[in-house]
Amino acid sequence: MSVRAVRTVERRHRTTNCEAGTAQALPPPPPPATPPTTPAGFDSFTVAAIRRKVHSKFAAKEVMTIASLTEALMIDGIIPMATSDTSVWRLLHDMGFRYRTSKRTMYVRKETLDVxxxxxxxxxxxxxxxxxxxxxxxxxxxxxxxxxxxxxxxxxxxxxxxxxxxxxxxxxxxxxxxxxxxxxxxxxxxxxxxxxxxxxxxxxxxxxxxxxxxxxxxxxxxxxxxxxxxxxxxxxSRCPTTATRKADFITWLEKHRLPFPPHATRPELLLICKRNRPxxxxxxxxxxxxxxxxxxxxxxxxxxxxxxxxxxxxxxxxxxxxxxxxxxxxxxxxxxxxxxxxxxxxxxxxxxxxxxxxxxxxxxxxxxxxxxxxxxxxxxxxxxxxxxxxxxx
CATH class of the missing domain: 3.30.420.10 (Ribonuclease H-like superfamily/Ribonuclease H)
Incomplete structure (x- = not known):
């Protein structure tokens, strides 16, 4: 029963007794709940030793995994040799440790026809x-x-x-x-x-x-x-650009034996070069x-x-x-x-x-x-x- 349920029962019992004009002894309170134990049954001394071990790894700037921590704890005699990685993982969560990642923004690019x-x-x-x-x-x-x-x-x-x-x-x-x-x-x-x-x-x-x-x-x-x-x-191989002078357009076209009108303007020469660009x-x-x-x-x-x-x-x-x-x-x-x-x-x-x-x-x-x-x-x-x-x- 929860604390709220016990209080409700107690209040109803007291109200009923007052209405009846009788004084009855209240039932004995329920025994205190047993404090929860850690998943692997570790005592407080072991939990404190594990926390110190984790903090020492932080101070040494070591990358810590569940497997490496479990192995180190067993080598130091802090936990039994038969302790599983899952028990250590649950214990770390009960102790307030979390495995977190930094936020990352992902971008999705749509493929073009060229790609x-x-x-x-x-x-x-x-x-x-x-x-x-x-x-x-x-x-x-x-x-x-x-x-x-x-x-x-x-x-x-x-x-x-x-x-x-x-x-x-x-x-x-x-x-x-x-x-x-x-x-x-x-x-x-x-x-x-x-x-x-x-x-x-x-x-x-x-x-x-x-x-x-x-x-x-x-x-x-x-x-x-x-x-x-x-x-x-x-x-x-190179080709003229928009920054090329008109005379250089003509030189490039003649070098590559490409025909062009004798009185062609610079935009016309540029277009001819563009069409024949290698x-x-x-x-x-x-x-x-x-x-x-x-x-x-x-x-x-x-x-x-x-x-x-x-x-x-x-x-x-x-x-x-x-x-x-x-x-x-x-x-x-x-x-x-x-x-x-x-x-x-x-x-x-x-x-x-x-x-x-x-x-x-x-x-x-x-x-x-x-x-x-x-x-x-x-x-x-x-x-x-x-x-x-x-x-x-």
Whole structure:
């Protein structure tokens, strides 16, 4: 019975006795309720020892999981050796600890026709190259910082948030940033392709650090020589832009032997150049092809198709879980451990999952084998969008 029910019964009994004019003894009060016990039957001394153990992990800046905490408590003799992880999890909740995550805003971007066509062309190209017996080399770049940590962590809600015993303390700010560029196949990282260096950027976009010159130097000095094919560097074709002078329009048209009216105006010459503009050529793509390889450009916002993205995730989980001093030396040591932890099995699983996504796209996009690649030229009514400024010769 609840306290309210007992009081109601007592009040009714007293009222009835008063009306009857008799004095009757009240029934004895119910015995006090037995205080609830913890799920695993731990006493208060054990609970206090567990709290001190958790706080010591916070102070040491260790990443705490239920499994690691249970193991540490058993090693220290705080809990019996047969205690399960579930019992420790329930006890932590009764003690006021919670596993929380930071709020994150998710954005959903609708696919355009151009992105869909790029995906179809990339999937067809990958399939054709595999049928020819060529291995797929997954290439990408990523970043690591000295302040990396998991978004979710255990906190002691009985302590103020400003207390050192509230949770594991991570220094504020982004810390020092390290860029990593690498390539890999189903057996592991390509030999000598792993490049890691410290950057001085203060922006959140790490792509600005790996510029074209650095990437090309890494490509020709580390990656391509490891793929055992000769190389020759080619030039990049360019086309006039809206900033080009009329005389330069005429020179470009004559050089490419394209007819034009003798008294054509500058807008007319620009339109002729636009209609005869060659497909863009990339120095990186031409360099790779001259070494005897092919290039497949994956569509934007499709990290699931690039197996190395899953490898980055595997490495970042290790770094987030092992950083304790949050210094450059600490990060470099953890990076080396993470790299050594990416075994052939990890790479094989990442490649297998990426190919699984490819098969799903083949089915959902209704892709067929015998169709030539689709090239879409998106014309703009705005004259300023006809050519890129980077195409000026």
């Amino acid at each position: 869909v066509c790029r995906r179809i062309n990339a999937l067809r190209a990958l399939k054709q190259h595999r049928e020819r017996g060529m291995q797929v080399v997954y290439l990408d770049e990523t970043w690591f910082t000295t302040r990396m940590h998991h978004s979710m962590k255990w906190v002691d809600t009985t302590q103020p948030a400003t207390s050192t015993t509230y949770s594991r303390h991570v220094p504020p700010g982004e810390g020092d940033r390290f860029e990593v560029v690498a390539a890999g196949i189903a057996d592991g990282f390509v030999e000598d392709s792993f490049l890691c260096y410290h950057t001085k950027t203060t922006s959140g976009d790490y792509h600005g650090e790996v510029n074209g010159e650095l990437f090309l130097r890494w490509l020709t000095s580390q990656l391509l020589p490891s793929l055992a094919e000769p190389s020759v560097l080619t030039e990049e 497909q863009p050529q990339y120095i990186v793509d031409n360099t790779i092809r001259m070494w005897g390889h092919e290039v497949v450009r994956l569509p934007p916002a499709h990290p699931e198709l690039n197996a190395i993205e899953q490898v980055w995730g595997h490495m970042k989980r290790h770094v987030r879980s092992s950083l304790q001093h949050f210094t450059r030396a600490d990060l470099q040591a953890r990076l080396e451990e993470a790299k050594m932890g990416v075994t052939a099995e990890v790479w094989a699983g990442a490649v297998r999952r990426s190919q699984g996504y490819e098969e799903e796209y083949w089915a959902t996009d209704n892709i067929h084998h015998s169709i030539d690649p689709v090239i879409i030229n998106l014309d703009s009514d705005d004259e300023e969008d006809l050519f890129l400024e980077s195409d000026v010769e």
